[in-house]
Amino acid sequence: MPANPAIKQVSEVTWEIPQSYKPGMQVPARLYASKKLLDGMDSGVIEQVTNVACLPGIVRYAYAMADAHWGYGFPIGGVAAFDTAKGVISPGGIGFDINCGMRLIRTNLRYSEVKPRIKELVDLIFDLVPAGVGVKGPQNFAQSQMGDITSLGVRWCAEHDLAWKDDPQYVEEGGFIKGADIAKVSRQAISRGASQFGTLGSGNHYLEIQVVDPDRYLDRDLAKEFGIVHDDQVMVMIHCGSRGFGHQVCTDYLRTFESAMRRFGIEVRDRDLACVPFSSKEGQDYYSAMVCAANFAFVNRQMIVNQVRDAFSRVFHKDAEALDMHLIYDVCHNVAKVETHTYDGTKSKVLVHRKGATRSFGPSNQDVPAPYKGIGQPVIIGGSMETGSYLLVGTQKAMEETFGSTAHGSGRTMSRTAAKREWRGAELQKKMLDHGIYVKAATMDGLAEEAGLAYKDISEVVETMDRAGISKKVAALRPIGNIKG
């Protein structure tokens, strides 16, 4: 992006665009980025974050995190909080893939134990976790069960022996967000989703076997708090969302909102910012449906975890409990939630939209699981399949500055079409194998699109948020096996 004089640096990695930048801005915009990331950011981010700043009822700032890039309406990497009485809710601030998110599971296996069996393990997980176009999950639920499943999320799984007893505690919101109402979800969404539990999807979704990477970063004291006690400990990371269910919910309510907005006299600078008052019937209906989709995604990731635990158990001939395959945490990165935050000296309930952004709650927060209250919630930020990912921890500074929000990933720098022209999937697969990463993909085209060079530098993103004090690094995680849809 060419230099923009409107963007003022306020600290080493924090930038602001004043309200005067664009007519209609209710608040300034705030960006978290190193100079390098800011220079590389597409100009669409500036356009979009300042459009978000114009939305009714927004408070404090419209935010763009270090991984920000152009999206539909909100930038990906966008965060905005709204007064619950006067503000709006916008599907563009959540995304089509409601509760696309990350789950991290530990094992007590060491790299030397897993490496010789990585092909066997990845091939088995590939068979057990359907990925790609039109896949069906290994366990179909009746449509009549969808109400309970999407209301209770991972708690429903635990009640039906589809999760370990302590799994819900290690999922954001205890495994389900309150306020779901299946009556607000269309028949099409329910039909799409009912057979998709336990499926990975495609695009940038993945399941990765990883090893702690102390050469890149490891805070041993903090890592121990999450059960990471060896420098070469093996982890599993899952990145996926609410599948066709969530996409259909977003599709349905974008249509509802387009016509409803006219009744409320709301005009937006971008039709992808379609929104209605959160307190309106349409706003509340969408929220209830969105929560169903968010809980669907928690359950989807749980079903995948069950299959992963099964695969490890079969390959290593020990049950998953003996392998200590407990959840470290599960985070949403496309969601809107009612949260209580203190800003401008007052504690208030706000609707926080995080689109391609992760919650980053600090120590002592009531929503952080008890075992982590002393240190803050885990934050899982995924990189590309070649560069690896990071585990971080939330901070009190995030609570003070960003409504407890941080980045979510590395963000694309190149379109899928351009990536396919640049690289061949089979060549990339071989190159990754040469670098010690065994990849199994449902399609070679899909693999090419996910080449590491099509993404920003994850380490730069994570370093920025760490230097900003918004999320603190705990451990870098290097991929050794990967499944892609």
Added chain:
Amino acid sequence: MPFRFLPDVALADVAFEAESDSLDGLFETCALAVSDIMVDPKTLRTTSERSLSIRSESLDRLLYDFMTELIVIKDVDSLIFGEFEVRVSPEGTSLEAVAKGEEIDRERHRLRNDVKAVTLHLFGVKHEGQTWKTTVVLDI
């Protein structure tokens, strides 16, 4: 090819533009583009047939709803189509279509990306001279 992909639009998703000298042709072309993103058409047979009847409030919405319906059928019934015959009503608010394809076969089909939704970004049906045109961005 009556549709072409747009590599510089929507980094994380897929965008195409389509054109035809008839409205029916535009709808058929868009449907073919949606399928092409999901499967190599050379590997697809047309052994099954599905009739579609759709009503919407406007021409734009009709095209949007038609493509959305193909995505829903892919997820619910695991069907992908490779041939389409579409008849759009003169008012542009309804259509009848016959879609021919088959159930997804992971062994035989060269599958590509999973299309999950039609976005509203840049979307709209235009009539320029003798040509009907549209730009579509799909969430994958």
